[in-house]
Amino acid sequence: MSKRKNPEKRLPIGQCISQVQAQLRQRLLQQGHPGKRCGVQAQHKHLVELLKRTVTQGESNSALIISPRGSGKSMLLHDALKEIKENTLQVHLNGLLQTNDRIALKEITRQLQLENVVGDRVFGSFAENLAFLLEALKTGDRASSCPVIFLLDEFDLFAHHKNQTLLYNLFDVAQSAQAPVAVIGLTCRLDIMELLEKRVKSRFSHRQIHLLNAFTFSDYQDVCKDLLSLAPGFPDAQFSEEWNSNLQVLLENKIVEDVLQKQFNSSKDMRSLHTLLHLALCRVNVSHPHLNAADFVEASRLRSLDSKANILHGLSVLEMCLVIAMKHLQDVYSGEPFNFQMVHNEFQKFVQRKAHSVYNFEKPVILKAFEHLQQMELIRPMEGLSVRTQKEYRLMKLLLDNSQISEALQKYPNCPTDVRQWATSALT
Structure with a gap:
């Protein structure tokens, strides 16, 4: 009786994903991947x-x-x-x-x-x-x-x-x-x-x-394919073939091409590409065994997040009010530096206008919040000023622009309506 050929060995999907993550992450994180020199x-x-x-x-x-x-x-x-x-x-x-x-x-x-x-x-x-x-x-x-x-x-x-x-x-x-x-x-x-x-x-x-980064977008796509392809020695040959064929189709997708083109236009830095691909690869799991266009879109969104805008989400209501007061002062005085006393006066105008005791903080508390904003590097003192100046009158510069503040307010958890209206209101 002749022996039948053993069917090709298949690994459980969980093991395949673990192998994919291990191989490709090591490739993306190591300094000198033996890929194409473009x-x-x-x-x-x-x-x-x-x-x-x-x-x-x-x-x-x-x-x-x-x-x-x-x-x-x-x-x-x-x-x-x-x-x-x-x-x-x-x-x-x-x-x-x-x-x-x-x-x-x-x-x-x-x-x-x-x-x-x-x-x-x-x-x-x-x-x-x-x-x-x-x-x-x-x-x-x-x-x-x-x-x-x-x-x-x-x-x-x-x-x-x-x-x-x-x-x-x-x-x-x-x-x-x-x-x-x-x-x-x-x-x-x-x-x-x-x-x-x-x-x-x-x-x-x-x-x-x-080195002048003289490669084209086509070369950039080839590097991307090279970084994400599974090598011939992968334990499950059928999964490897499916992965590579899916990757070939994916890189021809218009959405993925647009994401890569945006990344290429902003920076030809290979480490930035490695970070983008690594973020996309992190979304692969047992229930989602192959990369898709949504993974690249989400990775691109995470890459473009504004770190300072994210810091604003963790501020207290008082600290956020001080940032808004600084924003108003910047608009009024065309970007000129301000000091704590000016910010305090602007904040007090808001408190008196709304007549809310909930925002009625003592001055030392407001100063502490102001100093905390400086520690988080959202504001900084102007260079060349004497350190002997009283801290209430030390000139400062806001390191945020209006778009960052507006974006942070939209996502700020449980932001009081009064504060939101104050931020968006026209100055009188």
Whole structure:
């Protein structure tokens, strides 16, 4: 009797959804997803060639990768490092973490695993210590020395270190051909060269790699498809096929296309796209196993929520009244700054007009509410003013516009009718 072929293994829908969430979330949250490189092929090739010359030929190099935040500097660097198959040592430094040269040197020692070599040695200078560390890595002549790649994120912050000693010595080692060293900096500042001292500039190679987000909307859609597609190795092949075919149809949907186009027009930042797709993916569950257009619309709505307008929803009625008083003062005086006393007087006019004891607060209570608005950064003091000025007369600026206040009032829970009418009434 011949054996029948076992039917293709199907997983319960709950397990499929768990696998989808695990795989796609990891892909969206990791820095360097191995997807399509859109518009940066030339920069990628340049960086790979630069690093390969250091690794294979022992040629020391230095370069800066410059572009706005979220444009793919880290992704470009991670991609390039993946293509370097040879054995290398990588030292990752970040200007936000290594706030001075002493901390940076300690981190370099830790990442190169040379704590036992340094021990309790006393060095005369930073340069001597760094030279000793690099000398300790040598296993013979220059050709057989282990190449070291220094990666400096937030590079511009290192320029604020005292005397720029770290940058000077790294570039000096790279220029002097003592050991195969590559120094790659990542920064958002176009004026970075103006921050460097003359002696540091003279040792830098002046190689600059600029990322300009030169991809098209079609490329943007391809990246979106690439990020949300399930890979061939998914445990349930039939579910994977259904997911990918549904995704293909979905991305051709006019509503989804409009959402992506709006996102593309507002920002080509890939992290913004990842956040949008992540919000849409969070809506997938057992009763809703596939993405649809409504998921993208809701994700876009959540992305465009105004955080300050949301803060207003949690204010007390008194605090909301003070915000409305400030709004009136801004309208009357064409955006000129105000002080607490002016806001208090405006609020008292409202209380007297309505003759409601419910809004009759003592002045210290009103001042406390005013200070709370400042703590939440809804108002801020004007710059350049003397701190000796009494707080009741300190000039302030409202950090909200009329549309934000109006939107917040519409959604404010149990907003008194008097307050709502006051906010919308024309000024006399």
